Amino acid sequence: MSLFNKVDELRSEFKQALASSPALSDLERMKQKYLGRKGVLNDLFKKIVEVENDRRGEFGSLINQLKLDIHDLIEERINDHRTDTLSISAVDVTLPGVEYERGTLHPIESTLRDFKQIFHRLGFAVAEGPEIETQWRNFDALNFPPEHPARDMQDTFFLENDSVLRTHTSPVQVRLMLEEKPPIRSIMPGRVYRNEAIDAGHYCLFHQVEGLYVDKNVTMGELKATLELFCREYFGENVKLRFRPSFFPFTEPSSEMDVSCFLCGGKGCRVCKQTGWLEIGGCGMVDPNVFKAVNIDSEEYTGYAFGMGIERIAMMKYGITDIRLLFENDVRFLKQF
Amino acid sequence: MNISYNWLKEYIDIDLEPEVLAAKLTDAGLEAVIVETLPEFFKSIVVGHVVSKEKHPDADKLSVCMIDLGREEPKQIICGAPNIAAGQNVAVATIGTTFPDGMKIKKAKLRGVVSNGMVCSERELDLSQDHSGIMVLDEDAELGMDMVSYLSGNDVSIELDLTPDRSDALGHIGVARDLAALLGLEMRKPVFELNESSTPTSDIISVELEDTQSCPRYAARIVKNVKIGASPVWMRQRLQAIGIRSINNVVDAANYVLMETGHPLHTFDLRYIEGGKIVVRKAGDKEKITTLDGKERELDDSVLLICDAKKPVAVAGIMGGENSEVKDDTTDLLLESAFFDAVVVRRGAKKLQLATDASHRFERGTDPNGIPFALDRLASLIVELAGGEITQGQVDAYPQTIEPLEVSLRAQRCNAILGTEIETATISKILNGLELFHTEDGGVFQVTVPTFRPDITREIDLIEEVGRIFGYNSIPVPQHFSIANKINKKTPDQIRERIIDHLASIGFNQIYGNGLLAVDEHPSVFGDEEALILANPLSRDMASMRSSLLMGMAKVADYNINRRQSDLKLFELGNVSTVDMDSDTGACETSHLAIFISGELQSKQWSQESVEVDVFQMKGILSSTYRDLFGLDLLFEPMEHDLFTESIAIYLGEEKIGILGNLKMINQNLKSVRGVYTEVRNSENLGLSRNIQYQKVSVYPAVERDLSILIDAIVPFGKINETIQKNAGKSLVYSRLYDIYEGKSIASGKKSLTFRLVFQNKTRTLTEKEIDKDFRRILKGLEDAYNATLREAI
């Protein structure tokens, strides 16, 4: 009998043994017999020297395959024995399943993500910059004249060396326009600081998403179209947008944007303070003085910029009435998002 | 700033409802809301007519009055004021009125006589300090009218939230001008009479400007023989409607002209102006003046002063001096109408920490050429209200006339910016409505910008005006828009999102910490951080920038643990900053990742034991995150650290990027915080260029072997593992430590380690002999290096 036949013989012998419904102890014994270091399969393997050279590989893998099969079949039976013990009292399927607790994104994060996703689809890249800025990038380059009341609009934290904690993410626009040539189409998400007393509606820091598009032939109409599309995607298809003239040193013309209250549909409710409108941010056409500061020719290029406060919008969306909750990080709060 | 609806009507014929008007103003950039300037309880205080007055039968000082409230029968009301008399109109607090101090008017008996209300004094209504008697109202007041309507003359108050560029709209005339342009109506300037005496003003006073840069124009007038007294009802109503308290006829007149023209004015008592001279000059160092509010203020040369021949009499553009204040016995007035430099006033106001109606306007820019009009208007109004005579002429020091700017505007450019097709004629009409008079040639306008619009200096400013009046909401929205044809740089943002998503998906809660900390809240986490200190912090506990995420995380942990939430799995990804003299901001910012775990990582369930947190849990979380997301292996080395027990330094290659350990108590305030913490930096620059290449999976069988060794207990796993890898050869594809044992059944000073080893070859089946050879080589390596011995399988 060839050694190859011997392998087949051992396989059928094993199958027979398995067919006789062995007990748990029999199974352990079979494991030793076939798979142990001194088991029959190892013994057979040692006879590989008797096999012709060119068939040795084949012989080896045949034995290995048998080993694997036997191992799997025995383990399967051992498992069956275990579950049988359990099933004596019938499985109580109403017992709770083993659950994996999920983690959560902070509501500021998830709101930022929603924003990024929509603007990404509209062709905006993401640009970032530091939270500590020079006064030049935070104010001067953005057409805030020194000692102008416009600087009071944004209560500023100063460092001892006269740098500032950025009061908006607009200095990232300055960095971007200095680094890249138009077309520039980016949003700038990030953390900003205001030296304001903390209460339910104000915190000393918050997050913004600003956007900037600089190219030839960029118009205010296009700015409206972009923001309108964004608002309909984010707040719902039926929201309306309202633009009100305003003043920001870095844009001219400047506008505030209001979205019709998505909670009451514009009829007036607590959230919109009965006005039917929610203020969501500011926007406008990049002021020629800003272009001048970053060496872009304002006759050749025009651009628009906009900015929105993330916390405000997250609070409206999730019905959070106190901004401090966002920075308290109570896990019972966090786990709701 | 508040404006009055009725007052506006003096300059423009509007018939819009106040709400509609407010909406129109808002759409044009003057954010307007209708507000109440009088308290709610005034609505139940009504005009009553005293029909009869009799003495109270049982009290000398009380009167029993029958008062007609314009409805039903007259009511019997008891009054204690000496000045009440039949025939008067009085303010009656009806039953149910609740005063701000909680006093409620009820039907009551006073010494046996029923009283159905209360007759009010001015002080009871907080209208003045006068408590000498009840307030006597106008003879022709409508009976039953409530005090809100009576005091405001049935007016509506509109609050304007103006942007700092719109100084022109800081008065009723300016608002009317915008409305005229918006509604296509005419705006009227007030017309008044000015009768002058023959005495030239210049005989009485002269003006000397020492600093024409700070004060380009100063005009004065004299009004003699005025009689200070109360203002008439119409004036009181006007001021009441916009929330200004009536003081006396002269002060009221100055406030009125301010709120009409937007131009601040000042009145001096002429008898205190010494030497017949006004000198405008910078203050000397440490020079002092006591301002109208009774405070003595020390000045420096940033402050501009109005002086007479001997002393300062006012802080220019900010507040008058106490020494020249108009008093009840004042008869002769010096009126000031001047133009001060915006920056000078702003610096002065900052120095004195004083913000007044005047400084607010000067800081935003007033109209130098509106000065004579405002001054004449004030003189005329004072004579109307307080009598007296105006001397002849203004003394007007204006050495260098400030001319209006000429600015050109291209209609084509205007439409290119706005995205509109507004016709040239329409643009022209809009400009005219705003008094931006111009000539036009081939679509190019030459606009003369009046000096009351200091915000308009460039073409773009005119474009905004056109857009504002045309209406932003009328700008058409295109159906298509362009997207830049440009490849965008990859940003760390994407890497950060992947880390956050990964941690959230394995059960962690993301936090956003407050980045501002007390100066002493910077425990040395990395050893080299120097925190940035704020020059003007909000409070002591938020006076510096976080140099690590540890304190913020610990505070959040403390907050939660104190609320019985002690099984925590938290992480934060945020910027920290430290001092860096080489950067132009003096700061270096890096992104850090912090993870904190405490309590049970997994709670006990019926089929599963609980898992307590330990440093190895954290090590696994961190190393698998880096391996799975970036394909990078972190190295962990023991270290000493003041903040941790079981401290571990984390390396990426040669670079130390973080720490990990079991937190000791950070400070007394954060006693409750115990757990495992890790913080690593710069994680976001990794993996941006990670290149994944598919590896073919071997079809040849894998063989498992278990290796159990006995080895000296002090040999670290890392060394043992290294030795295994070094000696393994190519076929060892996987090894896993699955048991460590130290204890009774083995020799002391030894430990037993069991590895599961898996051998596999990509191109062929391994022979038992080959595997044995590999296995023995591994064992030999361990024997040689550490005297390890093979432990027989049980």
Ligand SMILES: [Zn+2]
């Ligand atoms: Zn609503």
